[in-house]
Amino acid sequence: MLHTPHLPAPRPRAHSRRRLRAAALLASAVSVCMVAASAPPTPLGVGDRLYPHLGNPGYDVAAYDLAFTYSGSNSEPLEAVTTIDARATADLDRINLDFAHGKVDSVEVDGEPADFAPAGEDLVVTPQDALDEGERMRITVRHSSDPVYAEDRPGGWVRTTDGLAMANQADVAHLVFPCNDHPSDKARFTFHVTAPNGLTAVANGLPTGVERAGGSTTWTYRTQHPMATELAQVSIGRSTVLHRTGPHGLPVRDVVPTEHRAALEPWLEKTPEQIAWMEKKAGRYPFETYGLLMADATTGFELETQTLTLFERELFTEPAYPKWYVESIMVHELAHQWFGNSVTPATWSDLWLNEGHATWYEALYAEETADRPMAERMKAAYGASDRWREAGGPPAAPKPPKSGSKTGIFRANVYDGSALVLYALRQEIGRTAFEGLERAWTATHRDGTATTADFVRLASETAGRDLGGFFQAWLYGEKTPSMPGHPDWTPVAEKEPVKASRKPQGE
Numbered sequence: 001m002l003h004t005p006h007l008p009a010p011r012p013r014a015h016s017r018r019r020l021r022a023a024a025l026l027a028s029a030v031s032v033c034m035v036a037a038s039a040p041p042t043p044l045g046v047g048d049r050l051y052p053h054l055g056n057p058g059y060d061v062a063a064y065d066l067a068f069t070y071s072g073s074n075s076e077p078l079e080a081v082t083t084i085d086a087r088a089t090a091d092l093d094r095i096n097l098d099f100a101h102g103k104v105d106s107v108e109v110d111g112e113p114a115d116f117a118p119a120g121e122d123l124v125v126t127p128q129d130a131l132d133e134g135e136r137m138r139i140t141v142r143h144s145s146d147p148v149y150a151e152d153r154p155g156g157w158v159r160t161t162d163g164l165a166m167a168n169q170a171d172v173a174h175l176v177f178p179c180n181d182h183p184s185d186k187a188r189f190t191f192h193v194t195a196p197n198g199l200t201a202v203a204n205g206l207p208t209g210v211e212r213a214g215g216s217t218t219w220t221y222r223t224q225h226p227m228a229t230e231l232a233q234v235s236i237g238r239s240t241v242l243h244r245t246g247p248h249g250l251p252v253r254d255v256v257p258t259e260h261r262a263a264l265e266p267w268l269e270k271t272p273e274q275i276a277w278m279e280k281k282a283g284r285y286p287f288e289t290y291g292l293l294m295a296d297a298t299t300g301f302e303l304e305t306q307t308l309t310l311f312e313r314e315l316f317t318e319p320a321y322p323k324w325y326v327e328s329i330m331v332h333e334l335a336h337q338w339f340g341n342s343v344t345p346a347t348w349s350d351l352w353l354n355e356g357h358a359t360w361y362e363a364l365y366a367e368e369t370a371d372r373p374m375a376e377r378m379k380a381a382y383g384a385s386d387r388w389r390e391a392g393g394p395p396a397a398p399k400p401p402k403s404g405s406k407t408g409i410f411r412a413n414v415y416d417g418s419a420l421v422l423y424a425l426r427q428e429i430g431r432t433a434f435e436g437l438e439r440a441w442t443a444t445h446r447d448g449t450a451t452t453a454d455f456v457r458l459a460s461e462t463a464g465r466d467l468g469g470f471f472q473a474w475l476y477g478e479k480t481p482s483m484p485g486h487p488d489w490t491p492v493a494e495k496e497p498v499k500a501s502r503k504p505q506g507e
């Protein structure tokens with residue numbers, strides 16, 4: 001994700017289960033069930049330091065099949081069926097899913113009706129028969145998915161002028177569909193989107209079919225690589241889908257509001273060369289397709305949804321944004337396909353691995369193509385780094401998000417504050433080792449999840465020496481260590497805010 005500064009231009013406010021092994025167990029099993037049924041359902045989590053309620057223990061999702069039916073109005077709930085194929089990693093009497101903000105009509109486990117109850121932001125499912133560790137299960141939830149949210153808890157659907165898009169990062173996929181809403185549990189996705197004729201639906205991955213029936217059309221998309229729930233994308237709108245070819249035949253697909261197609265083309269045609277540039281830095285592009293989704297909405301951010309990045313259309317049609325800046329933002333989101341999407345953070349405290357790298361390539365592209373030196377940007381970041389650490393915590397131990405805050409954990413400490421860590425690393429181990437590390441990282445952890453400790457280990461291996469102390473100071477220190485090769489760089493105090501000389505009375 002990247003928050004983009006809004007210019008002061010006028011913008012409209014858019015806005016088989018544990019089978020009872022023997023009949024002899026039946027009596028005791030029944031009494032266990034009765035005890036379980038009387039205990040209140042409890043929300044669970046996987047213990048993420050920043051979002052303790054996210055994810056659930058006891059199972060691993062292999063695949064999601066999401067079916068949405070859109071009425072044509074983005075202020076009405078969509079009808080939805082979410083099917084989850086998972087494997088129990090523990091004996092389970094109950095299965096907690098993350099789901100809030102939708103009405104649940106029914107839940108089945110392996111085709112049999114199951115009990116369900118909300119608890120916090122969880123949907124607690126009690127199958128008729130408990131599940132054994134290692135057993136596979138299919139959970140089917142019929143529910144609504146409501147794109148209208150309360151101001152203090154915006155969800156994953158983004159309402160555009162002509163339909164919907166999705167922005168689930170970091171903790172709101174479960175306000176769209178029931179899931180194990182944590183990046184540590186990646187899975188394959190299939191999407192079926194039914195919408196009135198005249199609208200176009202696009203989702204992550206590649207299309208596998210389009211079926212027209214009467215007044216509506218069903219579009220099906222499937223991902224070829226595992227994906228985190230936070231990176232799901234479904235776009236519905238009056239869109240045109242544009243196709244071009246990237247390096248070594250990669251299908252490049254953009255989704256644009258039909259009326260802005262011509263104005264957006266000069267930007268869209270830059271993608272293939274940006275992919276080629278990134279491949280030189282980070283290795284082969286990790287997915288089956290890439291492209292930009294240009295949404296007609298005021299979100300205040302861009303989001304690297306897997307294979308199809310969400311952008312605000314105005315970033316490209318508002319002439320006040322400099323060309324180099326827009327291009328560097330395009331590269332930021334593209335870089336996330338390697339850093340964040342293919343290699344996913346194991347916990348949200350590892351977010352610096354996403355945003356630090358995306359910011360790094362954003363700045364490197366600006367240096368190499370627009371003559372904006374990396375060292376100048378990093379010197380400025382160095383000046384502010386102590387203040388960022390104080391405000392948001394050190395890069396790899398961010399402070400928890402404040403409730404109701406739109407920024408959440410996406411603060412300067414994980415952007416330029418973390419690109420600064422990578423700059424320090426390159427200064428410390430040299431350009432050749434650094435560039436080798438970057439390619440080794442994306443290759444080693446492709447389609448997986450990885451931790452900060454994994455990065456530290458691989459960096460040490462690549463450099464041929466223990467970098468544990470170096471990273472401890474740079475990633476977890478309250479104060480920014482001195483910059484290797486730039487002993488003259490110093491923290492800079494924040495300028496005093498200019499006081500209004502004549503404040504109106506009573507304000």
Ligand SMILES: [Zn+2]
Pocket residue numbers: 001002332336354355358
């Ligand atoms: Zn980002």
